[in-house]
Amino acid sequence: MIIHMVEGSSEIEADRVVERIKSDYGLFCESIVGTGSIVIGVKGIAGVIDEGRISELPGVDRVIRITEKFKDASRSFHPEDTIIDLGDLKIGGKNLTIVGGPCAIESEKQAIDSARLARDAGVDVIRTFVDKSRTSPYDYRGLEIEKGLEIAAAMRKETGLPIVSELIDLRHLEAFLKAGVDIIQVGARSAQYSPLLEELSLLNVPVILKHGMGNDLNEWLCSAAYIMSGLDRLGRPSHRGNPNVILCYRGIRAFESATRFSADISMIPLVRMKSHLPLLADPSHSSGDKKLVERVAYGFVAAGAGGLEFDIHSNPEEALCDGSQAVTDEAERIVSTSREIHALLHNYGMETGKSTELTSSISS
Numbered sequence: 001m002i003i004h005m006v007e008g009s010s011e012i013e014a015d016r017v018v019e020r021i022k023s024d025y026g027l028f029c030e031s032i033v034g035t036g037s038i039v040i041g042v043k044g045i046a047g048v049i050d051e052g053r054i055s056e057l058p059g060v061d062r063v064i065r066i067t068e069k070f071k072d073a074s075r076s077f078h079p080e081d082t083i084i085d086l087g088d089l090k091i092g093g094k095n096l097t098i099v100g101g102p103c104a105i106e107s108e109k110q111a112i113d114s115a116r117l118a119r120d121a122g123v124d125v126i127r128t129f130v131d132k133s134r135t136s137p138y139d140y141r142g143l144e145i146e147k148g149l150e151i152a153a154a155m156r157k158e159t160g161l162p163i164v165s166e167l168i169d170l171r172h173l174e175a176f177l178k179a180g181v182d183i184i185q186v187g188a189r190s191a192q193y194s195p196l197l198e199e200l201s202l203l204n205v206p207v208i209l210k211h212g213m214g215n216d217l218n219e220w221l222c223s224a225a226y227i228m229s230g231l232d233r234l235g236r237p238s239h240r241g242n243p244n245v246i247l248c249y250r251g252i253r254a255f256e257s258a259t260r261f262s263a264d265i266s267m268i269p270l271v272r273m274k275s276h277l278p279l280l281a282d283p284s285h286s287s288g289d290k291k292l293v294e295r296v297a298y299g300f301v302a303a304g305a306g307g308l309e310f311d312i313h314s315n316p317e318e319a320l321c322d323g324s325q326a327v328t329d330e331a332e333r334i335v336s337t338s339r340e341i342h343a344l345l346h347n348y349g350m351e352t353g354k355s356t357e358l359t360s361s362i363s364s
Contacts, residue, residue: 002066002077003041003064004064007061009059013060016059021042027048028042029041030043032080043071043230069218072241073221073225079276081278082245091206091307092246093278095306095307096338098122098307100125101128102313103129104140105128105148106321108151108154111155115155116314121331121332124161126159126161126162127312128165130145131166131168133187145172149181153179163182165184167200168190184200188210188285189212192223197227205242209227211250214253228242228243229241246280247275249263249268259287259292260288261285268303273351279305281309282310284326293334297334308338311327312326
């Protein structure tokens with residue numbers, strides 16, 4: 001449910017609405033202050049609320065029920081772009097965030113060399129994946145967790161950049177946090193594993209949520225809502241939830257076998273229209289081929305992605321995991337050109353005909 005306050009209404013009036021909903025129905029609210037107006041989003045199962053009682057409160061303009069299943073992740077619930085602050089780094093909005101590094105930590109030398117390569121290429125966040133969920137148990141799945149996290153911390157110290165690592169097993173969560181992992185990633189295979197998503201909802205640490213390989217848009221955004229909502233199994237609000245969710249598109253499994261996954265580029269502006277969350281895209285796992293990564297990356301950025309996540313490896317020919325899709329020296333060109341494309345096109349709206357004033361470089 002969304003409650004629009006009358007333009008010019010006071011914060012005191014909005015607070016009265018929030019307090020009424022909290023005291024009468026036991027639900028949390030989130031107030032969004034815009035230009036000249038306040039919008040209140042109700043978290044939890046809002047069907048219990050008597051719209052008439054709320055509509056009669058001073059300062060209330062209208063009450064709207066949200067039918068989307070992914071309410072907390074929906075732009076209907078939160079009209080403005082979410083911007084996540086990670087130290088000096090801002091993720092979301094008109095910012096372009098680049099995440100890069102090896103697909104997996106294989107050795108300390110390989111990891112540090114790859115991290116330096118990614119840093120020198122200009123990425124904002126270093127990939128430091130210590131645990132890998134692989135198709136076959138005979139594939140390389142990472143070092144011992146403690147050793148991997150020790151190397152991940154060394155990559156962070158060496159580069160001075162924040163790090164992201166994929167969490168597969170909830171038993172490792174505390175170790176991840178102690179090691180200083182700045183962003184936790186939920187991989188494609190775990191994207192609908194609700195116990196993991198619910199546990200991450202208790203944190204305030206940013207979470208990159210990959211697009212499940214068989215998920216449609218609704219399912220993907222519902223997974224994000226699991227992390228954000230703070231609801232218990234009975235649909236009751238038990239805590240505030242974790243608002244710091246970053247989406248990452250990587251395509252879906254389809255009949256085409258020439259690429260690793262089928263990436264529908266029209267999903268990029270569609271997701272941006274449907275959700276307020278920051279959106280990255282992964283040209284490595286979608287294409288599965290180093291030769292395709294660069295062009296696919298530019299396509300994602302041109303379509304409106306707010307960032308990229310791709311594999312950068314110091315010696316991909318010897319990689320134990322996904323070496324065929326990792327880039328090396330090309331990373332610097334990919335990062336710089338992506339930033340140029342973003343600067344050129346970021347004033348175009350996600351919806352056709354909704355562009356803001358375009359830059360002179362476009363019109364010239």
